[in-house]
Structures are given as C-alpha cells and as structure tokens.
Amino acid sequence: MTLWKKVSLIGAAALVALVLLGVWMAYPQPQAVKANGQVNAPAHAPLPVQQPQAAKPDNSVCLGCHQNAGQVLKLPNGDFMSITVDTTAFAASAHGQKNLQCVDCHTDITGFPHPALPATVQSARDYTLKYQDTCKKCHADQTSAVADSVHAKAFASGNHNAPTCADCHNPHTQKTWTIKDGQLTDATQRAQVAQICAQCHSAIFNEYKDSVHGMDVMGQKNTDAPTCTSCHGVHNIANPTTAAFRLASPQMCGNCHTNASIMDKYGLSTAVYSTYVADFHGTTITLFDKTSPEHETNKPVCYDCHGVHNIVSVKDPKRGIEVKNNMLQVCQRCHPSASSNFPASWMSHYIPDPQRTPLVYYVQLFYNIFIPTVLGGMGIFVVSDIFGKFRNRGKGNTPAAPTNPESKEK
Amino acid sequence: MTQSQASIQRFELARRIEHFVLLISFTTLGLTGLPQKYALSSISLAIVRLFGGIENLRMVHHVAAVIFLLEAIYHVVMLGYKLYVQRRQATMMPSIKDAVDAWQAFLYNLGLSRTHPKMGRYNFTEKAEYWAMLWGLLVMAATGFMLWNPIATTNIFSGEFIPAAKIAHGGEALLAVLAIILWHFYHVHLRRFNTSMFTGKMNRAAMHEEHGAELEEMDKGLIPPMPSAAEQRRRMTVFAPLAVILSLALLGGVYYFVNAEKTSIETLPPAAEQVPVYVPQTATPAPTAASTATAAAPAANPGGGADFTWEAGAKDLFKAQCGTCHAGKGAGGFSADSYDTVLKQIKPGDPDNSKIVTVQKAGGHPGQFSADELDKIINWIKAGAPQQ
Numbered sequence: 001m002t003l004w005k006k007v008s009l010i011g012a013a014a015l016v017a018l019v020l021l022g023v024w025m026a027y028p029q030p031q032a033v034k035a036n037g038q039v040n041a042p043a044h045a046p047l048p049v050q051q052p053q054a055a056k057p058d059n060s061v062c063l064g065c066h067q068n069a070g071q072v073l074k075l076p077n078g079d080f081m082s083i084t085v086d087t088t089a090f091a092a093s094a095h096g097q098k099n100l101q102c103v104d105c106h107t108d109i110t111g112f113p114h115p116a117l118p119a120t121v122q123s124a125r126d127y128t129l130k131y132q133d134t135c136k137k138c139h140a141d142q143t144s145a146v147a148d149s150v151h152a153k154a155f156a157s158g159n160h161n162a163p164t165c166a167d168c169h170n171p172h173t174q175k176t177w178t179i180k181d182g183q184l185t186d187a188t189q190r191a192q193v194a195q196i197c198a199q200c201h202s203a204i205f206n207e208y209k210d211s212v213h214g215m216d217v218m219g220q221k222n223t224d225a226p227t228c229t230s231c232h233g234v235h236n237i238a239n240p241t242t243a244a245f246r247l248a249s250p251q252m253c254g255n256c257h258t259n260a261s262i263m264d265k266y267g268l269s270t271a272v273y274s275t276y277v278a279d280f281h282g283t284t285i286t287l288f289d290k291t292s293p294e295h296e297t298n299k300p301v302c303y304d305c306h307g308v309h310n311i312v313s314v315k316d317p318k319r320g321i322e323v324k325n326n327m328l329q330v331c332q333r334c335h336p337s338a339s340s341n342f343p344a345s346w347m348s349h350y351i352p353d354p355q356r357t358p359l360v361y362y363v364q365l366f367y368n369i370f371i372p373t374v375l376g377g378m379g380i381f382v383v384s385d386i387f388g389k390f391r392n393r394g395k396g397n398t399p400a401a402p403t404n405p406e407s408k409e410k
Numbered sequence: 411m412t413q414s415q416a417s418i419q420r421f422e423l424a425r426r427i428e429h430f431v432l433l434i435s436f437t438t439l440g441l442t443g444l445p446q447k448y449a450l451s452s453i454s455l456a457i458v459r460l461f462g463g464i465e466n467l468r469m470v471h472h473v474a475a476v477i478f479l480l481e482a483i484y485h486v487v488m489l490g491y492k493l494y495v496q497r498r499q500a501t502m503m504p505s506i507k508d509a510v511d512a513w514q515a516f517l518y519n520l521g522l523s524r525t526h527p528k529m530g531r532y533n534f535t536e537k538a539e540y541w542a543m544l545w546g547l548l549v550m551a552a553t554g555f556m557l558w559n560p561i562a563t564t565n566i567f568s569g570e571f572i573p574a575a576k577i578a579h580g581g582e583a584l585l586a587v588l589a590i591i592l593w594h595f596y597h598v599h600l601r602r603f604n605t606s607m608f609t610g611k612m613n614r615a616a617m618h619e620e621h622g623a624e625l626e627e628m629d630k631g632l633i634p635p636m637p638s639a640a641e642q643r644r645r646m647t648v649f650a651p652l653a654v655i656l657s658l659a660l661l662g663g664v665y666y667f668v669n670a671e672k673t674s675i676e677t678l679p680p681a682a683e684q685v686p687v688y689v690p691q692t693a694t695p696a697p698t699a700a701s702t703a704t705a706a707a708p709a710a711n712p713g714g715g716a717d718f719t720w721e722a723g724a725k726d727l728f729k730a731q732c733g734t735c736h737a738g739k740g741a742g743g744f745s746a747d748s749y750d751t752v753l754k755q756i757k758p759g760d761p762d763n764s765k766i767v768t769v770q771k772a773g774g775h776p777g778q779f780s781a782d783e784l785d786k787i788i789n790w791i792k793a794g795a796p797q798q
Contacts, residue, residue, distance in 0.1 A: 064740070204685055279573075283449045298679050300679070339561065341565070342569055345571070345572035357574075358570075359571065360577060367581030371581060371584060374589065385596075388518060388520070
C-alpha cells in the first residue's frame with residue numbers, strides 16, 4: 001500500500017465520521033411539550049457542522065454595504081423595503097451571538113452582483129415569505145409546533161398576512177428568550193411579548209394593556225401575571241374561538257388561580273375553580289369538556305363574566321362584577337329576564353358561610369345532620385332486626401310464627 | 411296448601427301499577443340526578459355518556475320528574491275517592507301505636523321482649539317509608555321548581571334561595587336513595603322477598619308477622635263494609651266535581667312547573683371578545699426596520715464640461731450611485747465620501763487607468779452610473795478631476 005493510498009483512506013474515514021457526527025447531532029431529540037404549548041426545548045438544534053466555505057462571503061463583506069443606513073430595495077409592486085442591518089442590534093441578537101453568517105439564511109446570495117429576485121417576489125411581503133422555510137433548518141421543533149397553529153392554518157387557507165417566523169422573531173434583532181419550565185422568566189421580555197402580538201392584534205392589545213393582567217405584565221413588570229403566550233401558547237397557538245378551547249378554558253385560568261403561592265400575594269381566592277365547577281355553569285362545562293369536548297355550548301366560562309382580554313378587578317366600580325348592578329348586566333346577557341334578585345343566586349365563588357349566605361349555610365347544616373340521623377336510626381333498627389332473626393334461628397324458633405292460624409270462617 | 415300458605419288479597423291492580431310507575435320514575439330520577447350532584451366522579455361520567463351527554467340526561471330527569479308529579483296527583487285524587495266515597499279507613503295515618511310497635515319490635519329483636527307487636531294494614535316500617543316519600547316529594551318538588559325556574563323564583567324570593575334549593579334537592583335525593591336501599595330493600599327484598607306488591611297477594615304467615623292486627627280483624631270480620639251502591643253514587647256526585655277541579659288545578663301546577671319561564675337564551679351567547687381580531691399596526695407585517703427615505707435622486711446636474719467639478723456635480727453623482735455601500739469606511743475599503751478618498755481610485759487625466767472607470771465600464775456593479783453619467787465622470791477625470 002502506497003503512502004498516497006493510506007492518506008486517502010484515512011481522509012475518507014475522517015469524512016465519513018464527520019458526516020455521521022453531523023447526522024447524529026442534527027437528528028431531532030425527544031423533547032417535552034408542555035400542556036400550554038410552550039416548547040421546553042433549546043431554541044435551536046445544534047448548528048450544522050461547518051464545512052469550509054471558501055466561496056461564501058463572511059458578514060463583514062455583506063455588512064460592508066448593508067450596515068449603511070437608509071438602504072432600500074424597490075420591489076416590482078412599488079414597495080420599498082429596508083435592506084439596512086443594524087449591526088449593533090444584530091451583534092446583540094441570538095443569531096449574532098451565535099456568530100451566524102448572513103449567507104446561512106440568505107443562501108441564494110453569495111456575492112456581487114446579487115442574483116435577480118425570483119418572479120414570485122413582487123412585494124415586501126413576498127420577500128419575507130421567500131425565507132419561510134429557512135428557519136426550520138435550525139428550529140425544527142418550533143416550526144413543527146407552528147404547523148399545528150391557528151396561524152399556520154390561516155396561512156394555508158390563503159391568508160398570506162398570517163405570520164411566519166420572522167414576523168414575530170425579527171431574525172436580525174431577536175434576542176435569546178430566557179425560558180425556564182416553558183415560561184418566560186425575564187420581566188422585560190415578558191413585557192415585550194404583547195407588543196409583538198400587537199403588530200397584528202392591536203385592538204386586542206389595547207384591551208389587554210389596560211387589564212389587570214396587562215397592567216401587571218407591562219406596567220409593573222410582574223412575572224406572575226400572564227402575557228399573551230401564557231394562555232395562548234407560543235408556537236402551536238390554537239384557535240381560541242372553538243368549542244374545545246372554550247370548554248377547556250376554565251382549567252387554563254385555574255392553572256394560576258388555584259396556585260396559592262401566586263394568589264396569596266394578591267389576596268385572591270384559590271377556591272374560584274372548585275366553586276365554579278360545583279355550580280350549574282361549571283358542572284355543565286366540565287361535563288361537556290369530559291364527555292363531548294367539541295360541543296358548542298352557551299354555558300359561560302370564566303371569561304364570559306370576567307372579560308377576555310380586558311379583565312378588570314371584580315372591585316372595579318365601572319365594570320367589576322362584585323358590584324351588583326354590573327353583575328346583573330352580565331347575568332342578563334344570557335338570562336335576559338333576570339331581576340335584581342337573580343345575581344345573588346350565584347354565590348360569587350364563595351363557600352357557604354353563616355354571615356354571607358345564612359340560608360344556604362343552614363340548609364346545608366340541616367342536611368349534614370338530618371341525613372346521618374335518619375340513616376343511622378334506620379341502620380340501628382335494621383341491624384337489630386338481623387340480629388333478632390339470627391338469634392331466633394339459633395334457638396330453632398320461627399319468630400312470631402302463627403300459633404293459631406285457624407280463622408272463624410274455616 | 412297449608413293454612414299458613416293461604417293467600418290473602420293485599421293490593422289491587424291499580425296500587426301495583428302506581429308502585430311500578432313510582433319505581434320507574436324514582437329510579438330514573440336517582441340515576442339521572444345523582445350524577446349531576448357528583449358530576450366529576452368516574453361513575454357519573456359513565457352514566458352521563460350512557461345518556462348521550464348532560465343535556466339528554468337533564469331532559470330525562472325532567473321527564474321522570476313530571477311522571478312522578480302526575481303519579482302524585484293521581485294518588486291524591488284516588489285517596490279522596492277511597493276515603494270519602496268508599497269510606498275506607500285511613501290505614502296509613504301514623505299513630506302512637508306505631509311508635510310503640512317500633513319500640514317493641516326493637517326490644518323483641520334484641521331479645522328484651524317476648525312478644526312481637528301485632529301490626530295493622532300498614533306497619534311502622536311501611537308508614538315510615540310512605541311519609542318519608544311524601545316529605546321527599548314536597549321538598550323535591552319545591553326545590554326542583556326553584557332550580558327549574560330560577561328567575562320566577564327570584565322574582566319573589568332572594569337569590570340565595572337557588573343555591574339553598576340546590577343543596578336541599580341534592581341532600582334530599584341522597585337521603586331518599588340511601589333510605590330506599592337501606593330501609594326498603596332490607597324489609598321487602600333481603601329480610602324476606604316480599605312479592606305482594608307485584609302479585610297482589612300475601613300468605614297468612616307473612617300477614618301474621620307483619621300485619622297481625624289486620625289479619626285478626628279480617629278473621630273476625632271487623633273490617634267495616636263499604637257504603638251501599640246508592641250511597642256511593644250519592645257521594646260520587648259531591649266528589650267528582652271536586653276531584654275534577656283539584657285535578658285540573660294540580661295539572662295546571664305541573665304545566666306551570668314545566669313552562670313557568672325561559673330561564674336563559676337558547677342560542678350561543680354573544681362572542682366574549684368583541685373587538686376585531688386582526689387589526690395590524692402596519693399594512694403588512696414588516697420584519698425588518700421600516701424603510702426610511704428612498705434613495706436620493708441625483709442632485710441637479712449643473713451640466714458637463716469645464717464647470718463640472720467635484721464640488722459642482724461629481725460629489726453628488728458619487729453619493730447617489732456609490733454612497734449606499736461606499737460610505738464611511740466603505741465596502742472594499744473604498745469610500746466615495748470625500749474628494750481625497752475618491753482620488754485614490756482614479757488617475758487624473760487618465761480615465762482608462764482609473765479603477766472607477768474600469769469597474770463601471772465592465773458593468774454589473776451594484777451601483778451603476780448611467781452611460782451619460784459615466785461620460786461626465788470620464789470627462790471630469792480627463793480634465794484632471796478638478797475639485798473646485
């Protein structure tokens with residue numbers, strides 16, 4: 001064997017090993033997806049093993065031009081699109097931190113002159129969509145989660161305004177999210193989430209920002225309160241107008257509102273879920289959820305009374321439903337002929353007590369005593385009767401046997 | 411057949427049918443009611459599924475309740491007929507003797523008394539059941555009405571009556587079902603399988619043990635006879651109109667029970683979220699920074715020739731066509747910002763050996779002078795690239 005053959009064999013072996021390593025690392029690892037849809041996995045798969053890329057320009061070449069402010073690309077439909085990259089923001093971004101190269105995503109651009117835009121790109125939106133499939137090279141878990149989402153369904157149905165990755169995560173500026181147990185933990189980042197959603201859902205954002213939750217998250221930078229993704233999930237955002245979402249929603253609210261370690265801080269009751277489930281509305285909703293989760297129903301869930309995005313404190317004088325007249329208006333949405341006595345038929349999540357609801361409390365107390373007393377009395381007699389039967393049998397007697405069955409007629 | 415096996419007629423057919431109707435409606439009410447009280451247990455869920463969902467289950471519960479009420483009305487009218495027209499004894503009325511009988515039976519069971527009480531047509535175990543059933547009927551009908559018609563109820567009573575009614579309805583139901591299992595099942599199924607409610611007959615031995623006093627009265631012929639046919643007809647003329655009025659009133663009550671109100675809307679409620687979902691802040695989502703000023707059009711061209719200098723024309727032309735990339739440090743180390751840096755890329759007087767001219771003539775550069783503009787630059791270089 002010549003020296004040349006040895007060298008080429010070793011080289012080939014090394015190449016095969018490198019490819020196998022690359023395949024193993026790129027293979028999607030099993031990962032936990034939390035119930036609320038938050039992906040509990042690293043944001044990216046390991047970067048592909050870099051092959052020497054002599055032909056591809058590095059970032060300094062691209063940024064040589066693209067760092068200059070005010071650069072725009074005019075698209076065939078007349079849209080102007082900024083093609084300036086803010087180098088400071090990019091350097092601080094998740095991609096910049098990982099030293100990603102422009103050409104890792106912009107694979108079609110390898111030098112000057114840039115290739116002509118494909119005919120499919122007529123607008124700035126088309127340009128964004130051109131890169132739709134780029135993210136999954138590194139973010140396979142997230143892109144497959146998105147595939148089940150209401151956004152992906154809207155897109156598939158032909159609505160090209162439905163967001164793709166880059167609409168929420170600007171690839172040039174998106175910083176690494178701080179995630180623990182599937183939840184964003186950084187108060188500043190939590191406060192940013194709603195701003196991202198607001199790009200398309202600004203009317204809902206306006207409701208949310210003045211709600212108890214929104215003011216806490218964005219104003220107080222309170223990490224206990226929910227941001228958009230806390231309830232809707234992150235990538236696999238489900239359609240919130242379906243019957244299934246509605247039926248399952250009390251549990252969603254209950255996730256936090258039964259957690260004493262959060263609620264105690266704000267003096268909020270953790271019995272709200274159990275008291276809801278125990279009453280007519282909650283019982284029906286829970287039964288539907290368990291027996292026919294696709295069932296459309298007009299029975300109310302938490303947000304029908306408390307508000308959806310514009311939830312206020314129940315003590316709020318204008319809309320808070322602890323105020324009786326506000327509650328009556330809420331009741332009348334489904335019970336149009338309800339009178340002013342009617343709201344009290346719902347015990348406002350309170351457990352019966354002798355001060356607030358004496359009638360309910362004492363009726364319950366009555367049955368708590370009455371039922372065991374009656375059954376106990378019956379039980380004692382039945383036991384005595386069984387005892388009597390055995391006692392008499394033991395003696396060979398037939399209890400109370402007719403001694404003289406003769407009747408006058410016979 | 412021995413004497414002790416001889417059968418005595420105990421229940422006429424109508425009573426047996428009444429019992430059967432009660433048995434079916436009570437069982438149905440319990441079977442469809444308790445799963446609503448204990449809604450989240452796995453047994454309840456299985457029953458709810460069996461009925462095809464909670465709405466069907468509630469409907470069956472309501473139908474069974476109406477049957478139970480109709481049976482109660484029939485029973486009341488029938489009782490009136492028996493007591494007034496036929497002058498029967500009110501054998502179901504509780505008395506002191508029942509309490510004494512119960513106590514004596516208890517002592518007898520314990521071996522503390524030698525004699526078992528001799529009891530009438532209905533003994534204390536049966537009276538307890540009958541009157542418990544009547545009490546249960548009244549409580550369940552009253553609270554059931556409140557739950558079925560909460561708005562009509564709260565028009566008169568405070569709202570608190572509804573949750574109180576719910577607790578009473580559930581508590582009474584639990585008591586009734588457990589009492590039936592403990593008391594009724596024991597006395598007529600376990601202790602001795604008593605078939606008289608189905609066959610209508612009971613033998614003398616059983617009569618002696620359970621209705622000894624009645625048996626003696628029968629044997630002695632002490633049961634009072636019914637009035638004569640003529641007397642019954644006379645009484646019927648009084649009873650019949652009253653019975654019709656009472657029946658209609660009670661039936662009207664049942665009709666009101668079922669139709670008093672439409673508690674809630676039957677359509678889906680208005681959407682909880684009223685604001686539109688899609689209200690974009692910009693016309694289309696813009697992932698990159700919003701575009702700023704468009705590329706500056708070339709400044710007024712003062713024309714070629716001798717008056718075309720760096721300051722007068724060339725500077726603006728370079729800025730417009732090269733400034734996008736070749737600004738500041740400049741792509742490829744070339745900055746078109748200043749006369750001095752441009753001068754490094756040209757050879758005054760010799761356009762053919764000036765890099766700017768060769769690159770531009772080759773074409774395909776991202777920033778490309780038009781032919782007219784390039785001519786001006788060439789002429790400017792030929793003229794020595796004057797600054798002023």
